[in-house]
Amino acid sequence: MQKVLAFALLAASVSPAAAIAADTADSNVQSVDVAYEALSEGRTAEAIASLDGSAAVQTSDPAALINLGTAYARQGRIAEARAMFTAAAESRERYSLEMADGSWVDSRKVAKLALKNLEKSNGIAMR
Template sequence: MSLTALMTAALLGQSAFSLGMETPAADRMHDVAYQELSEGRSEAALRKLESSSAVEAGDPAALINLGSAYASAGRTDKAIAAYRAAIATQDRYSLELADGSWVDSRHAARTALKNLLTSTARASR
């Protein structure tokens, strides 16, 4: 199973590039609710991720997907906190996005946070 982070539509258009970072070891790969998010089932993703040991352990992919699930559910404050936790985690590796491209986990989290903050600012105008 490849570790996949589902990101906002803006991330899907990014081109693939090599960062020379390792992907997580097989014993560290977790279910990060990709299937639920890709099917638009944010509440199911939240149930899975909120009880996930991967989130507790600070797994960037799980935290990014948690942020995406919160954002989809309209829980912006929690989405921001999840993205910031993904940025701050000690773990860092390449993530495969939904479009098949690979990106640094911190870059993915920063981009998702920026996109969320931009869309929130536009909505409040």
């Protein structure tokens, strides 16, 4: 059984926010709370409160980990963001994520891109 997550980029740099998980085996749509609305509306603290310690994060759900990392990065919590993106990249779970441009990308690749952009942004901020 493969899960497919719709993903949207909030900015040109990877600031992902997952929306919906669908079980493609039987086409039942299952809502997964990964703080999509809070992130897309700029309510970063609310997103962190929703995701931090959630079952999705505890079970290493890549979408939840990436979104929590995104929220941490927005607050300048770079080490915590890096830890979430790394956990998503190394998660046993793996999804195809739909990006804002309509392309589908493996969750591990999205997590690695988020890490790369985090390091790039952090380096620019330090100059």
